[in-house]
Amino acid sequence: xxxxxxxxxMSRPSSPSYAxxxxxxxxxxxxxxxxxLRKPKATVKKKKLHAKMPKKPPTAFFYFLEDFxxxxxxxxxxxxxxxxxxxxxxxxxxxxxxYEEKVKYYDIATEKRQEFHRTMTEYTKRMEAGEGESETDSx
Numbered sequence: 537x538x539x540x541x542x543x544x545x546m547s548r549p550s551s552p553s554y555a556x557x558x559x560x561x562x563x564x565x566x567x568x569x570x571x572x573l574r575k576p577k578a579t580v581k582k583k584k585l586h587a588k589m590p591k592k593p594p595t596a597f598f599y600f601l602e603d604f605x606x607x608x609x610x611x612x613x614x615x616x617x618x619x620x621x622x623x624x625x626x627x628x629x630x631x632x633x634x635y636e637e638k639v640k641y642y643d644i645a646t647e648k649r650q651e652f653h654r655t656m657t658e659y660t661k662r663m664e665a666g667e668g669e670s671e672t673d674s675x
Contacts (some may be wrong), residue, residue, distance in 0.1 A: 590655040593648035596641040
């Protein structure tokens, strides 16, 4: 302690680094005890995906986003905006669009979804018949 601190009656902080003896060790033991009492984090098991399994189609918004990015690049060929700025402006525009303007993208998304369902039923039939397993193992 400094002379000033001794005169004013101030003392050192009671953290483990300043404490005398084994209080730092006691703190570590306490921490270990508390960790053992906590529940372990649940591990999330992912489904095993097959290579031939069809992927889900994007939503209508993503088809709009694709067109919007192209328009931004055509309008600003040199002034390239960051993806963050493009995403923000695209989201704002999507919110302000009317249903009639969005129908074009909803139609595209519906067609792709129907195509996905058709290919998915074909895939499940192949997997039930056992045909798909030999195809994925050949890679």
